[in-house]
Amino acid sequence: MITMYEDVDALGRAVANLFLKKACLAVAERGKFTVSLAGGQTPQRIYEILAKPPYSEQIPWEGIHIYWGDERYVPADDIRSNQLMARKAFLDHVPIPPHQIHPIVCNTTPEQAAKKYEEVIVSTFLEEVPQFDFIFLGLGSDGHTASLFPNTSVLQEKKHWTGHVYLTELDSHRVTMTAPLINNARTVAFLVTGDSKAQIVCEVLKGPQDLLRLPSQMIVPENGELFWFLDQGASKLLNANKK
């Protein structure tokens, strides 16, 4: 489902309402709510909304389990760290039990970090194919999501739930969940804002399929729900349902 909002605050409230609803249902039915976080500025704004009333008072934090969809391969206290961003934006301000927060640890090699993170996922999910309750994703202007970047070998990964990638143009290593893991989620929510994303949003959602060039097109949950939350800028080339 594609929905368009007036501004980031309206979009944020809609995402927070969905998150709250899904969290309450999951905790009531299964005793926990497993969440995967994204990096980027738009997700950061949403985390800040979740950490404040009325959401902070209603979300069943004690049942929330936190993971990351991708991580820049940097120390946890580096300004580029997705973990650091999420901790500052909301994890430090809400009562999630610390042992339920599972960061991607970057203190060995990118390959080892990806392998270890897969082990963390496998050991904390009971099912054979781990099924996240809620996955947040951003969209890069080049069509990437998580750290599934165009024309990289991790896009071909079919056997593993995590992988790593070296990005020459950024001179940076990243660890990422793979598309098969993301596609097994119950709910996947893309959060995209700003005029600078309008063109790529249009290509990903309305253009011809080109999975190597537009990895975000790989994200089509097999049995789950897919939401695209867009603001006016990001959706201006689309004919979205206005909320």
Ligand SMILES: O=C(O)[C@H](O)[C@@H](O)[C@H](O)[C@H](O)COP(=O)(O)O
């Ligand atoms: O670590 C990251 O950078 C990401 O996880 C990445 O996939 C991000 O979500 C998009 O690039 C959108 O980021 P913006 O919202 O800042 O444009």
